[in-house]
Every structure is written in structure tokens, then in C-alpha cells.
Amino acid sequence: MKLSRTLLLVATLGIFNACVVASAFAQTDPGQSTGDAATAPDSKPATTKKRNNADATDLKEIKVTGVLREQNLQKFSGTVQSLEATDLRGLGINNSLKKIQVLVPGLNIANQEGNVEIYLRGVGSSNGTELGDPAVSPYLNGNYIARPRGMGLNFYDLQTVEVHKGPQGTASGRNALGGTLNIITKKPELGVFGGYGQLEFGNRHAAGTEGAVNIPLTKNSALRVSAYTNNIDSDFNNAGTQKNLRPAGIRAEQDARISFLAKPTDKLSILVVGDTGHEGGTGYPGANIYSATQAGFTDPGKLNLRNVVFRGEQGALDNHIWGIAANIDYNFGPFTLKYAGSYRTVDFQQTNAEADGIAWPGRNLTAFSAANPGGEIYNNYSNVFWQTQSKAQTQQILLQSPDDTRLKWTVGGFYSNERQKSGFLSLNDLGSPGACCYSGSEYTMPYVRSKSAAIFADGTFSLTDAFRVIAGVRYTDESKERRGLGGNIAILPGGQDLGAGNNYACCYAVRLGSPGFKPALLDRPSFNVSNLSREQQAQFLQQTGKYFGNGDTLLQQLAGVADGSKPNGTCVDTPATNGNGNLSCPPNGQNSFLNLTLPIAQYGYTSANYADGRVGFEFDVAQDHMVYGTITTGHKAGGFNDTIEQGKAALTYKPEFLVSYEVGSKNQFELMGRQSTLNVSAFLYNWKDQVFQSLLTTAFNPDGTASGYSLLSRNLGKSRLYGVELQDTMLFNHGFLLGVNALYLHTEILNGVVGDSRSQNYGAGGISSQIDLSGNRLALASKLSASAHLQQYVNLNSGGEWDWQVLVAYRSSYYLTPYNNLPVTFLKNTQGDVDRVSSAAAAGFPDKQAGFYQVNLGAGYSPESDVWRLEGYISNVFDKTVSQKEIAGSGVNIRFLNEARTYGVRLHVNF
Numbered sequence: 025m026k027l028s029r030t031l032l033l034v035a036t037l038g039i040f041n042a043c044v045v046a047s048a049f050a051q052t053d054p055g056q057s058t059g060d061a062a063t064a065p066d067s068k069p070a071t072t073k074k075r076n077n078a079d080a081t082d083l084k085e086i087k088v089t090g091v092l093r094e095q096n097l098q099k100f101s102g103t104v105q106s107l108e109a110t111d112l113r114g115l116g117i118n119n120s121l122k123k124i125q126v127l128v129p130g131l132n133i134a135n136q137e138g139n140v141e142i143y144l145r146g147v148g149s150s151n152g153t154e155l156g157d158p159a160v161s162p163y164l165n166g167n168y169i170a171r172p173r174g175m176g177l178n179f180y181d182l183q184t185v186e187v188h189k190g191p192q193g194t195a196s197g198r199n200a201l202g203g204t205l206n207i208i209t210k211k212p213e214l215g216v217f218g219g220y221g222q223l224e225f226g227n228r229h230a231a232g233t234e235g236a237v238n239i240p241l242t243k244n245s246a247l248r249v250s251a252y253t254n255n256i257d258s259d260f261n262n263a264g265t266q267k268n269l270r271p272a273g274i275r276a277e278q279d280a281r282i283s284f285l286a287k288p289t290d291k292l293s294i295l296v297v298g299d300t301g302h303e304g305g306t307g308y309p310g311a312n313i314y315s316a317t318q319a320g321f322t323d324p325g326k327l328n329l330r331n332v333v334f335r336g337e338q339g340a341l342d343n344h345i346w347g348i349a350a351n352i353d354y355n356f357g358p359f360t361l362k363y364a365g366s367y368r369t370v371d372f373q374q375t376n377a378e379a380d381g382i383a384w385p386g387r388n389l390t391a392f393s394a395a396n397p398g399g400e401i402y403n404n405y406s407n408v409f410w411q412t413q414s415k416a417q418t419q420q421i422l423l424q425s426p427d428d429t430r431l432k433w434t435v436g437g438f439y440s441n442e443r444q445k446s447g448f449l450s451l452n453d454l455g456s457p458g459a460c461c462y463s464g465s466e467y468t469m470p471y472v473r474s475k476s477a478a479i480f481a482d483g484t485f486s487l488t489d490a491f492r493v494i495a496g497v498r499y500t501d502e503s504k505e506r507r508g509l510g511g512n513i514a515i516l517p518g519g520q521d522l523g524a525g526n527n528y529a530c531c532y533a534v535r536l537g538s539p540g541f542k543p544a545l546l547d548r549p550s551f552n553v554s555n556l557s558r559e560q561q562a563q564f565l566q567q568t569g570k571y572f573g574n575g576d577t578l579l580q581q582l583a584g585v586a587d588g589s590k591p592n593g594t595c596v597d598t599p600a601t602n603g604n605g606n607l608s609c610p611p612n613g614q615n616s617f618l619n620l621t622l623p624i625a626q627y628g629y630t631s632a633n634y635a636d637g638r639v640g641f642e643f644d645v646a647q648d649h650m651v652y653g654t655i656t657t658g659h660k661a662g663g664f665n666d667t668i669e670q671g672k673a674a675l676t677y678k679p680e681f682l683v684s685y686e687v688g689s690k691n692q693f694e695l696m697g698r699q700s701t702l703n704v705s706a707f708l709y710n711w712k713d714q715v716f717q718s719l720l721t722t723a724f725n726p727d728g729t730a731s732g733y734s735l736l737s738r739n740l741g742k743s744r745l746y747g748v749e750l751q752d753t754m755l756f757n758h759g760f761l762l763g764v765n766a767l768y769l770h771t772e773i774l775n776g777v778v779g780d781s782r783s784q785n786y787g788a789g790g791i792s793s794q795i796d797l798s799g800n801r802l803a804l805a806s807k808l809s810a811s812a813h814l815q816q817y818v819n820l821n822s823g824g825e826w827d828w829q830v831l832v833a834y835r836s837s838y839y840l841t842p843y844n845n846l847p848v849t850f851l852k853n854t855q856g857d858v859d860r861v862s863s864a865a866a867a868g869f870p871d872k873q874a875g876f877y878q879v880n881l882g883a884g885y886s887p888e889s890d891v892w893r894l895e896g897y898i899s900n901v902f903d904k905t906v907s908q909k910e911i912a913g914s915g916v917n918i919r920f921l922n923e924a925r926t927y928g929v930r931l932h933v934n935f
Contacts, residue, residue: 083692083699083755088186089166089206091195091482091496092362092422092434098690101494101642101652103189103705103749105765109182109210111813114882115831116897116926119224119232119254121176121207122908123899123923126833126878128187129749129767129809131205134909134920135308137410138343138372140172141909144189146745146771146805147202147682147711149660150909151737154412154446154472154506156715159660159680161192161199163206165297167349167366168198170416170442170474174345174370175207177279177301180252181236183208189749190684190707191658193636194496197438197478201660201682211295212246212285213238219935226928228257245286252279259924260309263383264333265390271332272309272339272377278302291355300346307339307374314868314917315381322865325874329905329919331383336405336453337539339377345370360424362436370414378407404453405537405573411447411545416440433483444472444506447545449568451537460603462515462534462578466568466623467666468545469508476502476661484642494640494654502661503631509553510666511623513565517581517593518616519607528616533601534581538573553622554670561620562586562593577601584614592618628664628674634681648692657683660715665736677739682711698755706748714741716797716842718778734790735913741776743802745769759817759827766810771802773842782848782869784914793849800844804909806875808836823888831880840871840910840919869917873907891934898927 090100097104105128109118117123121140122133132143139152142160149159152172162172169175185207192200219237224230236250258273279301286294311329313321321327347368354361383389422436447468482496521529547570556564562585565578572579577596584590595609610616640654660680667674688705715737747769754762776797784792811833818826839845848867852859864870879901886893903925911918 083701083753088188090188092436093424093427093432098648098692098701098703099642099650100690101640101650101654101688102686103688103703103707103751105187105189105751107185107187109184111815111829112182112185113930114827114829114884114895114897115880116882116899116928117880118180118182118234119256120923121179124185124187126831126880126899127765127811127813129765129811130189130769131187132804132908136310136909136911136920137308137374137376137408138173138303138341138412140175142172142202142205143804144187144202145707145709145747145767145769146802147709148804149715151663151715153448154444154469155665156663156737157199157661159199159201161196161204163196163204164347164366165208165349166206166351167364168196168418168440169368170418170440171368171370171412171414171444173372173412173414174301174303174343177252177277177303177345178207178209178281178299180234180279181210181248181250181281183210190686190709191636191656191682193656193658194480194482194498194638197480197498197500197636198440198476198502199660201658201680209281209283209297210236210248210250212248212283214244214246214285214287215240216246220932221935222930222932224928224930226256226926228259228926230254230256230926230928232256232930244288245284248281248283248285250281250283253277256926258306258309259921260311260330260332262334263331263389264335264380266335269334269336269338269377270306271334272307272379274306276304293351293353295351296348297350298346298348301344303341303343303345305341307341307377308920309377310911310918310920312379312381312916312918314915316384317865317868317870317917319384319387321384322870324870324907324919327382327384329382329907329921330924333380333383333387333389334377335380336378337375337407337537337541340375342374343370343372358425360426362420362422362424364420365418367417368414369416370412372410372412374410376408376410378405405451405535405539405541405575406453407451407537409447409449409451409543409545411445411543413445413546414442415444416442430486431483432485433481435481436479438476438478438480440474440476442472442474444474445470445546446472447543449543449545453535453537460531460533461517462513462536464513464536465511466513466545467508467510467626468548468551469506469510469626470546470548470551471508472504472506474502474504474661476500482638490644492642494638494642496639497635497637499633499635500659501631501633503629504661504663505629506626506664508626509551509623510626512621513568513623514619514621515565515578515581516617516619517595518618519595519597519602520610520616521606529607532581532596532607532615533577533603535575535577535600536569536572538575540571540573541569541576542571544568544570552625554625556622558591558620559586559588561622564622565620575600581615585618585620590614592616624667624670626667626674628667628676630662630664630676630678632662632679634659634679650690651688652690653687655683655685657681663737666734668734668736675736675738677715677737678713680711680713680715680739682709684709695754696756698757700754701752703751704748707746709743709745711741711743711745713739714743714776716740716776716778717781735779735781740778741797742774743772743776744774745771745802745805759819761815761817763813764810766808768808769805770807771805773797773800773802776800776842780843780848781913782843782864782867783850785851786914791851793851795843795846795849797842797844797846800842800846801839803839803841806835806838808834810834824886825888826883826885828883829881833878833880834875836875838873840873840907841869841912843869843871843912845870845872868915869912871910871912871917876904876906877902878904878906893932893934894929895932896927896929898925899923900925 086097125131130145162169221235224232232254258271260271281299349366478500480498562582592614638656664674686707752764780795815829845864882897884895906922907919909920
């Protein structure tokens with residue numbers, strides 16, 4: 025951004041703030057506040073005995089966790105959105121974490137094979153495997169979540185959800201490059217017995233239960249027990265002929281939580297929270313549109329992306345999580361000692377619901393046969409299997425001054441330790457007619473460790489009653505290591521050509537992955553792939569499966585190699601393995617030749633240390649009007665890639681770095697005799713050492729030309745982002761409340777020359793052209809996003825109350841990848857001669873999502889007794905289909921979508 029543009033934004037904020045202050049002083053006495061100085065805006069009026077009060081004139085206070093200290097939102101120098109549980113529930117957002125993005129401009133949440141990927145203002149990371157980390161830190165009750173698989177299971181019995189925008193390197197530290205998302209659950213109440221139960225029914229056969237009971241144990245301690253279940257059918261359809269297959273996206277979820285709170289003295293507070301949950305169903309869905317584009321349908325917006333041709337094995341998800349966290353505070357008077365610790369485990373397994381892309385108009389979905397050679401081939405059990413285990417602990421201890429001191433300070437330390445095991449197996453079952461051989465890939469890591477330790481200090485000093493200065497610093501030291509195996513698996517068994525006597529020819533197919541197959545992955549008896557004899561290589565391949573399917577031939581074909589009786593393996597000649605029917609087995613019953621390819625040993629290690637900080641000021645222009653300016657930084661941890669050469673360590677990438685400059689104004693004032701707020705901020709980000717995935721040459725021919733390529737994460741990029749964000753809450757007569765949030769965002773990649781994975785040519789050794797991303801926009805970054813939330817609460821003559829709310833959200837167009845629909849250059853050969861240039865759409869990679877609106881509705885009624893409440897909701901009223909993420913590569917353009925329209929009713933009973 026040019027300096028003049030920055031000055032313009034600052035000047036605009038100053039003029040805006042002066043107008044707001046002048047307006048407020050014109051309506052109130054100069055010496056009088058428009059409300060309690062400790063009162064901040066919330067999403068609804070203050071409550072009395074009932075849920076809401078239609079006659080309220082003051083907004084309810086919002087407290088947020090700013091810089092590890094609970095603060096009034098209107099006194100916090102930063103951009104935060106606090107989403108209250110009752111509003112989320114009323115809009116039908118309570119049963120899906122990724123639905124909250126409709127309320128938060130700049131937020132994008134997608135889920136790929138269980139990886140929760142969070143982006144804020146265009147900053148994020150799509151590498152949630154053991155190779156990488158998030159770039160927006162996820163938290164549960166203020167405790168960092170290292171591996172957020174299954175994070176949405178805790179999305180019930182909530183207090184609030186806080187979204188902090190911008191780097192939080194000083195306060196939150198680890199991986200808070202773009203901000204944080206913190207789910208805060210309800211805590212036990214002392215001296216109160218009560219609770220609620222809830223039943224919910226909706227479309228797609230949705231049925232859910234939720235409940236909690238608060239139990240006072242003593243005068244100074246209480247227990248809260250809550251639980252949740254949710255079952256709902258998929259919003260995808262099986263458009264294939266194998267109608268026995270249920271589509272991906274069916275969800276069956278359960279979770280339970282126990283919270284214990286004790287305050288034995290007015291100085292000591294102890295909170296312990298434990299939870300356990302399970303995700304089941306048919307796995308996370310995606311839609312591959314590549315084949316549709318090759319059939320001429322290059323505009324995904326004109327296709328039904330939820331009609332997917334599922335085939336092969338049934339998709340299945342099995343994810344178990346549990347965790348325990350403790351927060352202990354003791355007030356010594358001059359300072360408070362605070363401890364926070366957590367331990368969480370994840371045991372995730374998924375069998376992908378495999379598919380042959382989406383259905384398009386005119387596609388022949390009739391099964392393949394001799395009479396219909398153009399039909400679909402369903403005798404194919406290619407699939408992908410995932411397994412992730414994580415055991416993560418975090419410890420944080422800090423000392424903190426009281427809130428009423430002139431110097432408010434915090435010092436502390438943080439430590440995290442995550443132990444992972446991960447497995448990935450991709451099977452390319454080539455038993456279909458016309459096929460041969462076998463190929464696949466496996467990456468199994470029985471040992472993955474990451475550690476991070478940090479010390480930090482932060483302070484705010486009041487130079488005067490109205491002017492404060494801010495300073496903070498954090499130093500982090502971290503390391504990551506993994507060991508295992510990874511790479512291609514290939515089996516090439518030769519046959520005898522029937523038409524040419526005894527001439528040898530290629531090749532018989534190898535079946536693997538048919539119904540009944542279960543991969544070994546982390547249950548492998550051995551992960552050693554170095555210096556193996558031919559017999560040991562065959563034994564290793566036989567250990568790929570824990571159980572084998574009825575149609576699998578791998579065990580039989582390799583049996584003779586494994587025991588030494590048939591060095592070229594047993595020749596298996598069946599209609600399934602003899603694709604073209606032109607092969608025969610040699611007289612000795614062995615294959616004419618047999619080539620075996622195994623994964624290679626994987627080893628990666630990386631370490632880094634770095635510092636983050638923040639400086640700034642806060643100035644109270646008037647009692648309820650503050651301006652601020654901050655400079656803050658954040659880092660995302662570095663990582664490593666897959667090993668590409670036997671015996672050598674994996675290539676690594678260093679941490680990414682982002683610095684933010686932000687100025688803002690926070691204002692609270694009266695409008696027509698009722699409280700309102702208006703907050704605005706302008707920001708500039710400089711993002712350095714940005715990680716892009718790029719194809720890199722990994723092997724060379726004798727003449728020096730390239731013969732092999734691998735997709736690697738590398739620090740190739742640099743980007744600049746700037747924008748303006750506005751938050752407005754207004755309270756009107758007759759119980760109306762309006763909340764408006766809007767974000768204008770400009771993003772630009774300044775540097776980024778990468779190997780274009782879209783152009784990769786496996787027929788020429790995996791060669792790819794290079795592409796310059798400079799000048800492109802960041803992925804998933806709309807220029808304009810906004811939401812308007814209107815509510816009304818009405819007190820009825822009968823003494824009851826009803827309310828309704830409507831949410832209208834808008835996002836302008838955005839790109840799904842940093843390629844931004846740039847043309848694709850396909851290279852002719854390894855010397856780099858240009859063959860042809862194709863538009864992104866014609867090549868199969870359109871990556872622009874058009875702008876869209878989304879509307880959510882909700883309404884509820886409760887009687888005067890407030891014993892029960894009946895609610896109804898519709899989310900995504902007009903059933904907009906939106907792509908939230910894309911994976912683009914050779915022959916692949918997979919879209920991950922938003923949730924389709926959901927509606928339902930729920931009965932909420934209090935006791």
C-alpha cells in the first residue's frame with residue numbers, strides 16, 4: 025500500500041470518530057456517559073427474569089479474552105467478534121461449527137477429510153496433516169488445540185464463540201498468524217440447581233438431543249454435566265448406479281462434558297473440564313468436477329455439485345476424541361497466579377467415499393458392459409484411507425497484575441508437546457477391464473513429535489487518565505520431527521502374449537481394496553523399508569493390508585516371492601486381472617517378469633526460534649469513545665515435506681511471519697434514547713516467508729534433464745493485505761436490535777513463482793511448467809463481505825414472549841486457489857518445449873466462486889413461566905451451493921462445499 029493510501033485511511037478514521045463524538049455530545053450532557061462505563065454491546069438487550077426484555081434501553085456487556093485478560097470489548101484495542109450461544113442456536117448454527125462463517129466477515133471454515141481449516145481475512149493454512157499446522161489458532165475454553173479434528177463436537181452448551189482477527193503472536197503465540205477462534209462452553213454456577221433438555225428435528229432426517237444439569241455440591245463448588253447427539257443425512261446425492269452406497273456427509277455425533285468449579289475462598293478459583301466424543305457416519309464429502317469440465321461443462325455454477333457418482337467401497341468415519349483441562353487462579357493481592365493446562369487425544373480413521381466425479385447432463389451412468397463400452401466402470405475399488413492419532417498437552421502459567429493498577433502487566437510461560445501417529449494409503453485398484461499392473465502410495469508415520477516453549481510479557485501503562493501505551497513481547501522455541509515410510513507402491517507382473525507365441529508382454533492387473541479390505545497402516549508389524557531382499561519386499565507388500573478383500577489377488581500373486589518358491593510371483597490369469605484378454609501365463613506358473621516398488625524411509629526434523637511483539641496506544645477521546653493504534657506480529661510454525669530421495673532427510677520450510685498495522689475507533693452512544701455502538705478499524709498486513717506448494721524436480725536423466733517431480737511446501741511467497749472493518753449494534757423501540765458487520769479487504773501476492781501442479785504431465789516424468797502468481801489475490805479472500813442481523817423481542821399480553829431474527833450475509837466473488845484462473849501451460853517434454861496453452865476452465869481448473877447472498881431465519885416463543893421454549897429455524901434459506909475450498913492437480917479439481925439448506929424445530933425445556 026502506498027503511504028498516501030495509509031494516511032487516507034487514518035484520516036478517514038479520525039474524521040469518522042470526530043463525527044461520532046460530536047453526535048454523541050449533541051444528545052447527552054458532556055459530563056454524562058451514555059451508559060455504564062463497564063457496559064459493552066452485545067447481540068441482545070439485558071435480561072431480567074426472562075430471556076430478553078423488549079423494553080430494554082441498554083445493551084448488555086460483552087467481555088472478551090484480550091491479551092490473556094478478560095476485558096470490556098469496547099476497551100479492547102483490536103477487532104473481535106463475540107457470538108452468543110442463544111443467537112447461534114436461534115439461527116440454526118448450533119450443530120455445525122463451519123456455519124458460523126456466515127456471521128463473521130472474513131472468516132472461512134472448510135473441512136477436508138476431517139482437517140478443520142480456518143482462514144481469517146485471507147490468512148490461513150490448508151496443511152492440517154502432520155506435515156503442517158493451522159495458521160489461525162483454534163482454542164477450547166482458552167486452551168490451545170493442536171489438532172482440531174473433531175473440534176465441532178464441543179459446539180453445544182455454549183457461552184460464546186470469540187473470533188480475534190489479526191495476528192495474536194504475543195498473547196496467543198503458537199500459530200496465531202491470522203488470529204484465533206475460541207469456543208467457550210458454559211461453566212457451572214454456584215448455589216444453583218437447574219438445567220435444560222432439548223429435542224430437535226429437521227430435514228434430511230435430522231434428529232438431535234442436548235441437555236445439561238447444574239448441580240451445587242457445596243456452598244463453594246458446583247458440577248455441570250452436559251451432553252449432545254446429532255444425526256443428519258448427507259446433503260450430497262449418490263447419482264451413480266450403485267444405489268446401495270450411502271453418500272459421504274452423513275453425520276452421527278455424540279459428545280459429553282463434565283465441568284467442575286470450586287471457589288473455596290474469594291482468592292482461589294478451580295475449574296476442571298473433561299469431555300469425550302465420537303464422530304461417525306460416511307465421512308467428509310467432496311465433489312471432483314474435473315471430468316465434467318472435460319465434457320464441456322466448464323462453469324461449475326451451472327452444475328449440481330452435490331450429485332456425485334459414488335462407487336466402490338462404502339465411505340466410513342470413526343473419530344474418537346477426549347480431553348481434560350484445568351484452570352486454577354489464585355489472587356495474592358499484588359498479583360494473580362494463573363495456571364492453565366490441557367491434555368487432548370484424537371483417534372481418527374476414515375475410509376473415503378470414493379467417486380467418479382459428479383453427474384452432468386447427458387452423462388452415461390449405465391454400468392460398463394460389452395454392449396455398452398461407453399458406460400461407467402464400477403468394478404473398481406480404488407480408495408483412500410486415513411488414520412491420525414494425536415496426544416497433545418499444553419501448559420501455561422502466568423502472573424498478572426490487578427485490573428485497577430496504573431500499569432497492567434502480564435508475564436508468563438507456555439509449553440506444548442504433541443505426539444502424533446499418522447497413516448495414509450491410496451489404492452489404485454486396476455482390476456477393471458482394459459487395465460493392468462498396480463500402483464498406489466502409502467505414507468505411514470508411527471513417530472511424529474512437535475514441541476513448543478515460549479516466555480512472554482505484556483503491559484498497558486496509563487500515562488494519563490485518558491491515554492495509555494501498550495507493549496508486549498514473546499520469545500518462542502520449537503522443534504518438529506517425524507520418522508516412518510512414504511512413497512509409491514507399484515507391482516508390475518508380466519504375462520505372455522497369446523498372439524505372438526512366447527513373447528513376453530505387459531501386464532497382469534493386481535487387485536487390492538475389494539470389499540473386506542482393511543489397511544494395516546499404524547498396525548504394520550514393520551516399518552523398515554531399507555536394504556530389503558526381494559523376499560522381504562514381497563512380505564512388506566503383503567503387510568499392507570490387515571485384512572484382505574474377497575476379490576484381492578495381491579497375497580496370491582506375491583506368495584511365491586515371499587517364500588522364495590517363485591521369484592517372479594504366481595501368475596494369476598482371471599477376467600479381472602487379464603484386462604484385455606490377450607495374455608497367458610508362462611508354463612512354469614510364474615509371471616514372465618515382476619517389478620516391485622516400495623516406499624522409502626522418511627525422516628524429517630526442523631527447529632526454529634523467533635520473537636513476536638506488539639506496541640500501541642489507546643486514547644479515550646471521551647468517556648465512551650476510544651481510538652487506538654497497534655503494531656502486532658505473528659508466526660506460523662515451520663514444517664517439513666516428504667522425503668524424496670532415499671537416505672536423505674526431508675526438505676523443510678521455515679516459519680511464516682506476518683506484521684499488522686491497525687488503527688481503530690470504538691464508540692458507544694445514545695440513538696433515539698437507546699444505546700448503540702459503532703466500531704471501525706483499518707489494517708495493513710505484510711506477510712513474509714509465505715508457504716506455497718510447488719512442484720520441484722526430484723530426479724534427473726543421464727543427460728541432465730528432469731525426470732521426476734514432487735509437490736513440496738516452500739517459503740516462496742510474500743503478500744500484502746489491507747482493509748477496513750466496521751461493527752455496528754443499534755437498539756430501537758419495540759424490541760428491535762440490528763447488528764451490522766462489514767469488511768472491505770484487498771489482497772495481493774507480491775512474490776510467488778511456483779511449479780504449476782495443474783500442468784503436471786505424468787507421461788513425461790511428472791514435468792510441470794512454472795507460473796508467476798505475482799499480482800494475484802489470495803485464495804478465499806472476498807473483497808467485500810458483510811452481514812446484517814435483525815432481531816425483535818415482543819412481550820405478549822399473556823405474559824409470554826416471542827422473538828424472531830433474520831440474518832442476511834453477502835460475500836463478493838473470490839478465488840479458491842492462488843492460481844486465480846490463470847492460463848495453464850502444458851510442456852511437451854522434459855526439455856521444456858511449450859506444447860500448448862489452455863484457459864484454466866478448458867484445462868479443467870476453473871477456480872472462481874461467484875459472489876452470493878445467504879439468508880438465515882429463526883423464531884421462538886416462551887411462556888411467562890419461561891419453563892419451556894419452542895423454536896424454529898431455516899439456515900441457507902435459498903439453498904445456495906458455495907465452494908469453500910478446492911484441490912487442484914493433474915486430473916483433479918475437488919470442491920468442498922458449504923452446507924445445504926437446513927430447517928427444523930426444537931423444544932427447549934428448562935428446570
